[in-house]
Amino acid sequence: MTNDEINEQTPEAPATSQESTTSPMSEQEAVMGYDEQIAALKAAAAAVNQETPEQKKKRERMEKSKKVIAATVDGLSALSNLFFTTQYAPNAYNPQSSQLGKVNERIEALKAERQADADRYNNYMLRLGDAQNAKAKTIRDMRAQHEAQKLAREKAERDAEAHQWLALIQKDKQREQKGKADKAEQDAISAQYEAENKPQELQLKNATESARAGSYRASAANSYASARAHDRSEAKEFTAWDENGNPHPFRTKEAADRFAKQHGTWQEEEEVKVTDVTRKNHKNQTSTSSSSVKTKGGQPAKPQPADNTPPSRRGNDDNVPPSRRK
Numbered sequence: 001m002t003n004d005e006i007n008e009q010t011p012e013a014p015a016t017s018q019e020s021t022t023s024p025m026s027e028q029e030a031v032m033g034y035d036e037q038i039a040a041l042k043a044a045a046a047a048v049n050q051e052t053p054e055q056k057k058k059r060e061r062m063e064k065s066k067k068v069i070a071a072t073v074d075g076l077s078a079l080s081n082l083f084f085t086t087q088y089a090p091n092a093y094n095p096q097s098s099q100l101g102k103v104n105e106r107i108e109a110l111k112a113e114r115q116a117d118a119d120r121y122n123n124y125m126l127r128l129g130d131a132q133n134a135k136a137k138t139i140r141d142m143r144a145q146h147e148a149q150k151l152a153r154e155k156a157e158r159d160a161e162a163h164q165w166l167a168l169i170q171k172d173k174q175r176e177q178k179g180k181a182d183k184a185e186q187d188a189i190s191a192q193y194e195a196e197n198k199p200q201e202l203q204l205k206n207a208t209e210s211a212r213a214g215s216y217r218a219s220a221a222n223s224y225a226s227a228r229a230h231d232r233s234e235a236k237e238f239t240a241w242d243e244n245g246n247p248h249p250f251r252t253k254e255a256a257d258r259f260a261k262q263h264g265t266w267q268e269e270e271e272v273k274v275t276d277v278t279r280k281n282h283k284n285q286t287s288t289s290s291s292s293v294k295t296k297g298g299q300p301a302k303p304q305p306a307d308n309t310p311p312s313r314r315g316n317d318d319n320v321p322p323s324r325r326k
Contacts, residue, residue, distance in 0.1 A: 034135035256300050
């Protein structure tokens, strides 16, 4: 089958440009021509003889065998001609009658046919790929056009809806503008009133603030006096010393004890607590006994001054160095 025959069987590809029509074309209708062209190209490609790998191996073996046989026949013919020519017979060698040449010519002719079939098959496959690409492009263009038309319809619907809303709120806008105008007029009246009456109001405001400030000062003076009296009433009666012997007054014993323990001036003391216990025996006779419990207590104490006497002189009544003593 030639290319002209394929062109007669396959229809021409429809134009990809989309023209606005009254009834939109569906995707199936738009690619119908491509489907027919693709089917015809596939059928034409399938009709072309394509040699399989197994067939190729078989053919090559047969061609090799034929060449060997033809070469053998030619060799025998040459030997026979050589023998008879040695017997004074005429030379019967004819290059046109070579069997190997005939085999080679047949092989080359079959090779040319196979090449022509391969070229024809490749041509069909290229045209098939072009048709498939054109079909895909047509579908993409149609979908893009449908999407654009959908977006245009949605925009038109939104614009129509917005126009309706604008018509509905027109009265509200008029009322809003009227309210702004009324407010501007009222602000102008208020500004005029403030310009006329502001000096009197400012004078009254200053007088009121002066009176309020005097009241605040009197209240603050009373508060300060109460605070000073409260401070005088809370005398710090307890004293604790730090590690340097400096006294620190405290209002409570607990605070003084805690300070002394923190600074190492706490002096522990052992306290004995005696408790009387009264018992009755079976004769209802009363007896009293006492028990004592020792507990550890203590109090803040002033630390003793540090002894600066050298260790060699401690415990001596005189101040003579050991090296000078007799």
